[in-house]
Amino acid sequence: MKKIVIIGNGLSAWSVANAFTNKNVQITIIGKKKSLFGAQQLSPNGFNALKRLTESDDVKNIIYEIIQFQINNNNNNKIKNLKKFFFKEFDLKYYSVSREMLINLLIKNIKNKIKIIEINKSCVGILQRNNEKFDVLLENEELISADVIIGADGVNGVTRKHVCGTTNIIRKKVFRGISNDKNKLLLKQKTLELNFSNYGHFVSYPFVKNDKKYINYVFIPNKSFQNSNEILDRLKSISNFSSVNWNEGYFYFFEDEIQTLHKNNILLxxxxxxxxxxxLAQVGNNIIEDARYLKFLLDNNNSYNEIFENFSINTCKKKIELKTISNIVGISFGINTFTKLRNSLVSNLSDQLICNFLKKVWYD
Ligand SMILES: Cc1cc2nc3c(=O)[nH]c(=O)nc-3n(C[C@H](O)[C@H](O)[C@H](O)COP(=O)(O)OP(=O)(O)OC[C@H]3O[C@@H](n4cnc5c(N)ncnc54)[C@H](O)[C@@H]3O)c2cc1C
Known part of the structure; x- marks a missing residue:
């Protein structure tokens, strides 16, 4: 029986574990338990992939349907709606999902099918014994043997360093918050909102967790406020978002383009x-899609090297395109000048154009 060791225990780790459902393998998941925060958007590609990955009807119990996408401009607390787009008019289904409920569903699903060994520790290194065998070194100097390693330990993890050496990592500030304010929930029924402001842009949408409704907020400061110490005060001055209890954090991404996602039997x-x-709210959706694709490859092939090579070629191609689109979108969301021009362009976008753009992003 092949020993699969997954390093990391977030969305990727539990998604990729589900790809092995039909394999006769022993899976070990290494990572420290953490509490999970907030929600993510589930676009049609992510939703379909989740259903196919888990082969479970339970997916519908954790999602919340979003019917409308609104883009507003918020200038000195004057809100102007620029665009309203109704997903249903184009037969598109869009959802939000609590991160905790999503990961719990993936955990429950795989644990019903395969015995999983969980190790609540950090991995500090990977040692190659020979071409086919590895040892994963834990913080307490324990060694875990592996035939296949999946690095699902995020941008700053040890697996990336082992496979690629050092890579340039970019860090950007982000604020997140959740609220269960009843008035806001009423106003925000089933609506995904994007609000431009002078300081950055806000994304907010409702989600459901354990039958209770919340709003998930994300604020990304624009370039001139990325390093500002006053940004939290500025956020509080925007009345629509002043009651949100903001948590400051960062998101990380790689500057360099990666050429391959694997090195022999180690897959990133x-x-x-x-x-x-x-x-584009696509990184998490793509993780689920990639796990579904890996499951397809695993179900139809026995050579891990071949599977990882195919996986690497096909997913990298798609992600390079998505990254380019995401960068352009990010620049237009975060601009400080020409905002009138941007707003006028957004106001004049036709629904069909938005639909075509979304379908391209979702590979629908
Ligand atoms: C502001 C923001 C909003 C987003 N919104 C959306 C959205 O709406 N829709 C969407 O699809 N995506 C969204 N995303 C993207 C998505 O949430 C993330 O990209 C996704 O969570 C990445 O999951 P991951 O498991 O690969 O990495 P991570 O979440 O970083 O998890 C890595 C795990 O590995 C563990 N780990 C790290 N190092 C080690 C080690 N040495 N040993 C053991 N364990 C280790 C960590 O503790 C962690 O649990 C958003 C991201 C951000 C920043």
């Missing part, structure tokens, strides 16, 4: 392999 998966800015 999720953010550890390829990461880009979150403006």
């Amino acid at each position: 998966f999720g953010d550890a392999g390829f990461s880009f800015e979150p403006h």
